[in-house]
Amino acid sequence: MNAQTVPAKTHQTPALFPVQDTWMGAMVPKRWAKRAVTRNAIKRQIYTVSADFLHHLPPAAWVVRLRRDFSRTEFVSASSDALTQAVRMEVTALMQAGAKTP
Numbered sequence: 020m021n022a023q024t025v026p027a028k029t030h031q032t033p034a035l036f037p038v039q040d041t042w043m044g045a046m047v048p049k050r051w052a053k054r055a056v057t058r059n060a061i062k063r064q065i066y067t068v069s070a071d072f073l074h075h076l077p078p079a080a081w082v083v084r085l086r087r088d089f090s091r092t093e094f095v096s097a098s099s100d101a102l103t104q105a106v107r108m109e110v111t112a113l114m115q116a117g118a119k120t121p
Contacts, residue, residue: 075118
């Protein structure tokens with residue numbers, strides 16, 4: 020019997036993020052913000068503030084995850100200026116800590 024040599028298949032797994040860029044994601048669990056309108060408002064603030072810091076972050080996929088609640092008693096409305104300012108201050112501090120020094 021004649022044995023044939025079968026060439027080994029070389030297949031590369033595709034890159035998870037094929038573009039070398041900085042990607043930003045936001046995760047706001049229901050546990051910390053019960054109402055969808057509040058979760059969406061917080062995510063919008065995360066994306067807005069992080070856009071100013073994207074050029075300071077190294078190319079990678081970044082995820083900002085809310086780890087504590089924004090109390091409904093303190094922040095009654097999702098569109099309140101108090102909630103907007105509180106989220107902006109938190110995200111700004113986070114981005115400053117994670118950003119490369121210029």
